[in-house]
Amino acid sequence: MTDITLLTCRAYYKPDNVTPYIQNILLEQELLKSAFESQGLKVDITYWDNPSYEWQQTKSVLFRTVWDYFERFDEFWDWLEQVKTKTRLINSYELIKWNIDKHYLRDLKNNGIQVVPTYFADRGNNISLQEIANLNDWEHIVIKPAISASAFNTYKITNDEIEQKEQLFHELLQTHDMLVQPFFPTISELGEASLMVFGGKFTHAILKKAKAGDFRVQDDFGGTVHDYNPTQEEIKFAEKVFQSCNSLPIYGRVDIVWDSNKHIYLSELEIIEPELWIRNRPESANKIAEAVNKIL
Secondary structure, X not given: OEOEEEEEOHHHOOOOOOOHHHHHXXXXXXXXXXXXXXXXXXXXXXXXXXXXXXXXXXXXXXXXXXXXXXXXXXHHHHHHHHHOOOOEEEOOHHHHHHHOXXXXXXXXXXXXXXXXXXXXXXXXXXXXXXXXXXXXXXXXXXXEEOOOOOOOOOEEEOHXXXXXXXXXXXXXXXXXXXXXXXXXXXXXXXXXXXXXXXXXXXXEEEEEEOOOOOOOOOHHHOOEEEEOOOOHHHHHHHHHHHXXXXXXXXXXXXXXXXXXOOOEEEEEEEOOOOOOOHHHOOOHHHHHHHHHHHHO
């Protein structure tokens, strides 16, 4: 029996065309595999929708680059409901179910975490963007679906553009729960920091910066990644986010932004399939392996 299976998606499983982007994925996969093997664990790798994989023959599944799930959400959810009965999921099914919908931000706020101010507009709501902006005294806003990744259907809207974006917003509301948040100009100026937390402890961090004229920090949109040394306050904040979950995630990432006064806000908590930049700190793979080995 396999001790742990590293989970990817079909596009990154034994790819024929290895681009630099995919090479980074394969490098981190190998770093994790070696770290688990150094713990004496038997490791396998497969993609989440592999129809011939015998999930009951692996003790646990570690979610890694399943980065097509939000495009095939219903199919992914059906698979998740099935596989949870056959093996152990890491992070847990309960945490995945909670984190997959950005309403988790409301829970963390209620648990004392300072999150980016958020208005939750549920599917079918008839409220206008202008009403939301006026209600919260927001000049520029960002809208995004409650279930999404990689800035999918995410838009920055200035005060002058709100009227012309009302139709787009209401079209999205027909099929999605939506989040509306104020736009922090510091995202364009300073970027967004990602702090990795493994076994409840901070390991390393990076800074993502948007290209000139954009606000999206993801590399899909021209964003760049830089080394980052967080402050002790930022490290404590990231670890507190993990401690504020209903159960402690084994691994994940805390994305933070700052307001104009440099106060820290939680932008996202990523504990399903986060990019972890292990390649920037290869020894951090051992921290995940140690944390997982403790629960097997």
